[in-house]
Amino acid sequence: MEQQPVQTIDPQLMGDAAAMQGLVEVMALLHSAVGRHAVLDAVVSGVRDALGFSMAAIRVLEEDGRMLHTAAVVGPPDATASLQGRTLPLSELVMEFGWAERDEDVYFVPWERLPDDIISTWVPEAPIADGPDAWHPMDALYVRLNDDEGRLLGVLGVDLPVSGRRPDAHQRQLLQLYARHASLALQRTKMIENQSRLVASLLAAQQESDSMVATLTHDLKSPLTVILGHAELARDGLLDDDDPVAVRLDSVLKAVRRMQTTIDALLTERESAHDEPVHVSTWEPVDLAAMAGELVAFSGVVADRRRLTLELAVGEGDAVVEGDPRELIRAIDNLVSNALKYTPPGGHVVLGVECLEDEVVVTCADDGLGIPVAEQREVFGAYARAARAKAEGIEGSGLGLPSARRTVETHGGTLTLASAPGDGATFTARFPRPSTTRDLSPQRTS
Known part of the structure; x- marks a missing residue:
């Protein structure tokens, strides 16, 4: 029997399949009810496991627009300990971007372009491979995380490629796909936070309005009760309905009772809407x-x-x-x-x-x-x-x-x-x- 030749699978295809599987998992999380942190953790884990980087981290821009904090990180223990929860001024990242080779939202900072006095947050202890495309421990690769309007939300950074080589165009495209899903997670979180602030603002305005109505209605109710009482006593003393004073008092009584009805309705509506103790x-x-x-x-x-x-x-x-x-x-x-x-x-x-x-x-x-x-x-x-x-x-x-x-x-x-x-x-x-x-x-x- 003639022996069949052994078929080999292109390693790049295997890598792409793993990358796509990782993206499917990220997308499933993104469209579920899990929070932002779970999606970001899945992104950095996918970058590490599917794209072949030993370390990956996502930094998120804070509300003040001046600082980025590390929201998710995977990698060697010393790297995660150094980066977890750490903040970085946006100005430092912008300065580093100025030294980078840019391809759309991908920024590669080769160590050759770094100033001699640069101080890095974490430098891995790794051997330097040979060749022009060898990854140097001082190299850095970032992908911007943008919203739909192109505004910065954060940055995905990677280090220590398992191959020891600087990522090629294909790897960078895959990295951008993961970054895009991280951006979607950040956008969704920002939208939810904005909605929560809007709801809180509307509730505060409603409470203030309710309080004002309650104060006005109650402060009017007691004086009106007194006016009504005095007017009724005065009217009882006038037996002649045609007396001009009696006619005027009848008009006053009608007006006061109409106001009382309106105030009672407001108070009833306010009280029925408060089943819990008011603050x-x-x-x-x-x-x-x-x-x-x-x-x-x-x-x-x-x-x-x-x-x-x-x-x-x-x-x-x-x-x-x-x-x-x-x-x-x-x-x-x-x-x-x-x-x-x-x-x-x-x-x-x-x-x-x-x-x-x-x-x-x-x-x-x-x-x-x-x-x-x-x-x-x-x-x-x-x-x-x-x-x-x-x-x-x-x-x-x-x-x-x-x-x-x-x-x-x-x-x-x-x-x-x-x-x-x-x-x-x-x-x-x-x-x-x-x-x-x-x-x-x-x-x-x-």
Whole structure:
């Protein structure tokens, strides 16, 4: 039998096949959900294993546009230890590019062009091969990593070719393919980071807008309530509907009620959008006793209009806590408003402040409808309202108490309820003293 000649495979074809296999792996990572580091690691590993370089590193341009940091590196232990996490001024790389032989985005810096006083980050201890294309330990080969607009994202650098020879045009083309995929990974990361910053900016703007709306609506609500109360009292004293003063008061009442409806709608929308505790941005000493006194004085006309007795009971001692005064007054006002709303004519509402050693306790007690035990678990949930209140047609959004509890808890306190049908309700808010609230808000100035 005639012996068949042994067929040999072109080494370059074998090398190309390995290079393509490495690129396929990089592309698979690039189109998956893995992060930038996994793709860059795959690129430098592919350059080492498939293209035949003992060392490969990717440096990424930082946000300031002045420094590059090593994001991925493979190679001898002394090389990786020297380069990992290291930063390089962009100006030094640009200077080195000035000595290079350039072919598109490939920059080869032959050691013959280097100044005598150049200091390298890492120089391998490797024998120097013979011949004009022999790789010298001081040679350097870089590929720019650009975005689609040609802007620099980073650089892929290689060293120590296994062949001991300077890469030819074909090897440089393969190197550019790997560099292109590293650029895509960097572009994707940059796009995601830009999107994240945009989303964060939009959320911050939305929060600022919500805060402004909440402040304006609440600051308008209380004065309007007072105006409405006084206007109603004045109008009740005029029995003649044709009296010019009565006509003017009726116009005032219509306008105020229309504004109240708009404000209530804004408050309802704002509260329903906040299922989580809001972050308090401005902390300062707040005297809860003085705040309670202000609320009682302000709400007196509402109590008079509804034929209720509103009292203030403040114990001795310092009632100062740390917090956001606007949020705190909204929370306590919600408790007082609820008590006045659900207490029938002739009833009593007492707003109390007690100063204990390590906390300040604010209570709002009434002798109104009361809340059945079965309904008390849900009273702090959004839109929750007592069945009797609904049956008697008492208006309300069911958002005031959830808002009050969120504010109290944001300030490190607790808000609880004690009630029984026909015996009224007592809401108790406990606020820790300043020494125990100091670390609660990271946004607050120390």
